[in-house]
Amino acid sequence: MPVGTKGSVKGLTPADLRSAGAGVVLGNTYHLYLRPGPDLIREVGGLHGFSGWDGPMLTDSGGYQVYSLTHRRKLSEEGVEFSSVYDGSPHFFTPELTTRVQEDLGADIAMVLDECPPANASREYHEESLGRTARWAKRCKETHTREDQALFGIVQGGLYPDLRKESLRRTVELDFPGYAVGGLSVGESREEMLAALGVVAPELPAEKPRYFMGIGDPVGILQVIALVVDMFDCVLPTRLARHGTALTNDGRINLKNAGFRRQLGPLDPECSCEACAGVYSRAYLSHLVRENELLAHRLVTLHNVHFTGELCRRARAAIEEGRYKEFMKAWSSRYAGPANRGRSSGPAP
């Protein structure tokens, strides 16, 4: 799911997103609540009408941003008080408020308000926190009224297998139409992340969609798919693009490197996106990236979103044909080839 933080995926139109094969597009409740505000978005047709994207959308609850963007915040059983990252103004998110805000935003999928403790929080903290997250989830569900919007629960519990299972049990007993695994990909190692996901994934209801929050690097996507995950989001493909880094089947390339200045070929000869379809050479894109031209951000973003979507389509085909393990191994090995060794392991990027 490409991330359209403030109601647009950086530089891309809905038509671009369709051509890139985007499935669900994600919007950030924290940002959209602060600017331009849920009242305005509801008035002009919800996020779909506002942004012109008529495909599926998901909004997060804003809880993660309260933790990652705000230094000053005050947590209580009632909710979380925080200062706006834009102007320092005070705000108070409760499960009821973020649910109503997401109903105004009107995405197809909304998320419960959860607490996302830091990776290094203590066991005691996680224990207390997952209880609060479960009680908040219940309040979200009781508040939620839109029948054309699915509200997903979120499993927390840090890196503690028994706490993950307890959070899972308490979330699943609320009976949501879909479940997310949150609080991972926040600084722990890739091995720890996969281990924690491995604890909960087998116990999630098999017939409901599963969403792993916050992974977007190609190898990581394949790893979580292997643990039976259906959905994932991350700003990584779009953020990398704005820094001049393109994803290719042979690993990441940074277009600022001098070696690309005279290369005539496309970003990735195996890619069929608009940026790779014959018009633009690596030489040109490398020049645009160096000059910080808007067209560079647009074209490399389009490519990275298309590339990630295409990877998911290939993964789905491999699953359907019963050859996922082989596909994942071969694909990851080529991507993390000799020149790229070490980039796709270690802490989640």
Next chain:
Amino acid sequence: MPVGTKGSVKGLTPADLRSAGAGVVLGNTYHLYLRPGPDLIREVGGLHGFSGWDGPMLTDSGGYQVYSLTHRRKLSEEGVEFSSVYDGSPHFFTPELTTRVQEDLGADIAMVLDECPPANASREYHEESLGRTARWAKRCKETHTREDQALFGIVQGGLYPDLRKESLRRTVELDFPGYAVGGLSVGESREEMLAALGVVAPELPAEKPRYFMGIGDPVGILQVIALVVDMFDCVLPTRLARHGTALTNDGRINLKNAGFRRQLGPLDPECSCEACAGVYSRAYLSHLVRENELLAHRLVTLHNVHFTGELCRRARAAIEEGRYKEFMKAWSSRYAGPANRGRSSGPAP
């Protein structure tokens, strides 16, 4: 002619430029000479191959940028020495060099190296300068070899009618396939600008294209067309766009104004560009502009380029139908309506 300073029109692809009805696209020799350099561009197929724009292109000689961007420069009969705006490195432009550089860039139209004195330069300075510009034009013509590229001469002479005529005579006697009027729209009043153009336009060879350098505001375009000009360029439409200002048939609008926050209609209901064609409301574009989102720059740039192109197409139709004066009067009066009075007169923007 939309301006693609560094080899791209801000945020737009060649397909966008085609859809916006762009005729000629302009590239800046000063910037492209410094980065990525003419050798590289020649190697990868010239500006056409490099940028993917297969329509007509024009490059200026770089002379104007030497004057407008560089504080340190040293002018002599041989050429002009200057420091790069990027890194302060020393460079020396001669008529021979800028002609060869433009042959490497490979646009369809190249320009002679001229001197563009400030609007307040003395008569004596203009007299000396126009002589040098004429001698440089001769050296450019003698250097120029590409038969698939037209080299245009440039008429200077400031605001002095007799100097304008002398510059015209000395340029036309060199027999170029097209002529530009330069050194205007550089700080003088709109009335002075039109008066100076009015002196030379009737004496330019009737069968050859005429290019007025540096005008891009809609009313100004109609005014120079009325004085029989065929071509004009300016960064105004694209620069305004990046500051959130859109051109409409009812005048300029600044999308940052609070009044647009809840407006459901398109930028201009009479425009058929991608930004106006039904997907994007003023409310959404206003939000994107406020948030400085890449998509705002892209869509408003596309709109302004399309809008300016459409204005030129309507002007051409009016000329063909023998009703240009009426068209210009009616169009300009609506554009500079009560709310916009004063924006299209005074110093050229």
